[in-house]
Amino acid sequence: MLVLEYKVKAKPNQYKAIDEAIRTVQFVRNKSIRYWMDAPKDTKINRFALNRYSTELRNEFPFVKDLNSMAVQAAAERGWLAISQFYDNCKSKKAGKKGFPRFQKDNRSVEYKTTGWALHKSKRRITITDKKGIGELKLLGKWDIHSYPVKSIKRVRLVRRADGYYCQFAVDVECIDIQPPTGQAVGLDVGIESFYTDSNGHKEPNPKFLRKAETDIKRVQRQIYKKQKGSSGRRRARAKYSRKHLRVSRQRNEHASRLARNVCRSNDLVAYEDLRVANLLKNHCLAKSVADASWYQFRQWIEHFATKFGRLAVAVSPQYTSQQCSQCFRVVKKSLSTRTHVCSCGLILHRDTNAAINILLKATTGGHPGSNAKGVGASTLLGATLVEQVLTMNLESPSLDSRRVSIADSK
Structure with missing residues (x-):
């Protein structure tokens, strides 16, 4: 449609x-x-x-x-x-x-x-x-x-x-534009410091549209309460305030769709975290920043363009993606303030880059596959064993096994 x-x-x-x-x-x-x-x-x-x-x-x-x-x-x-x-x-x-x-x-x-x-x-x-x-x-x-x-x-x-x-x-038309294969795969770790960090080490800056427009929005909002209730001036002030928020909403949507399109065109496999954004918004210290990042909207656009371009989009479980070492798979405990991953095996990476590599590994080695553009809708299928979940992934994408081999060779 x-x-x-x-x-x-x-x-x-x-x-x-x-x-x-x-x-x-x-x-x-x-x-x-x-x-x-x-x-x-x-x-x-x-x-x-x-x-x-x-x-x-x-x-x-x-x-x-x-x-x-x-x-x-x-x-x-x-x-x-x-x-x-x-x-x-x-x-x-x-x-x-x-x-x-x-x-x-x-x-x-x-x-x-x-x-x-x-x-x-x-x-x-x-x-x-x-x-x-x-x-x-x-x-x-x-x-x-x-x-x-x-x-x-x-x-x-x-x-x-x-x-x-x-x-x-x-x-009612099919929105399909199959792109030639690129042989590339990428894992994405969304965040607040950077909008996302991929498994290749690229960091996309966080635009923070609401934070940048917040001063102007608050100024316009104060004008509403200076007008008499029911007056035309108050109605115009409210309309101006609404337009400010509408502009921020459109900026977020355009930014998310543009990045998702570029990612899906450049990679055959896109792996991302199966985050429950509604639960993250319950943290009142981070709720505004999480909402401003529009992670869920970014995920929706990735799934849309993956279907349109004939790519595979896989949502994996976010557990231990930041704590686990992507080289030796040892769990290295760290707080949110610790931004560098340092492991005893000698691997030193930015925390988000390490998480993005783990996300890609989970998607390509049958860790905890989740919803993708082809149809599985939960991070862990109810009543299904891990083996059954991996078989479901293989049925949906017969070429996934070959991609796992190629990615493993490139590592």
Whole structure:
């Protein structure tokens, strides 16, 4: 699935109509969750039951009926998504809170399926055909939506952001661009001192976008509280504050995608740590720095480009990657403040470089293979022995054994 995004240019009354459609979607989603909460215990509520309930809402509320019927169904499906995730967390016995569905108060998008919209012949304008009064919208952008057949567009989403409104097209096409093999493999150790350190010793600087923009963000934030509540000045100050955070978010995303693309194009095998970033964010001393580094976003882009380029991305267990010597495999205890790995075997390396080499060794020697772009989704498969996990890796990538031999020879 490929997502193409355009900036929307429209009149003020059309923007208000989009906002009304977004509020209607939030209303339907929240009503669906309330319907699930209030249902008797012996009544089974599933996605189809919520779709039927959305039809009842259209008959009961005129403003819901003005929205396209498939858009109303998509809103009910958002409620079911929150419910199903809660069920999945309970079944898997996830530690801590299970994510009980909550009512939404900050919805920012409305999604249409295959009806409720019509593209202009030029493919540079789109008309929303329901009764909300949105009408024809001008699309600004460089994406070539005209190169795809209209039938391949499965979703059209209108999104409100701090700097305006956007239109997204979800196109059902395979995003594959198989690259020739390079014969290279790399292990990545993410960190705060450097964004990542690879097994070749390269250190990518940490851009620290939030830290650099923090002074300006705090200054803009103080302006909000100097304005009277409910005033237009306060509303403009909040919009300016939101744009500051939006810029940081876009910088992180662009930085992560660019690095992930380069890494996947240059290596046949990319190994990285299977970190639980949500748990790391519980450390209040490091939470801001960890969030600013956007490690999970970097991992998502690596898995995406590995699939696109036909590479192998392997997530390995992070245990002892920093403590174990990459040459003699002896465990050398060290605190976080110790940045140099010094072993009795004579190996002296930077701590992160040693960890990156260990990560690559784990991926290539069947240590603890984890999720990759081909489909295994846990760092340690439940109910599977270590031998079974290695066999699963071999089935997913028959060429992995040959890569292990070549990498071992190069060592």
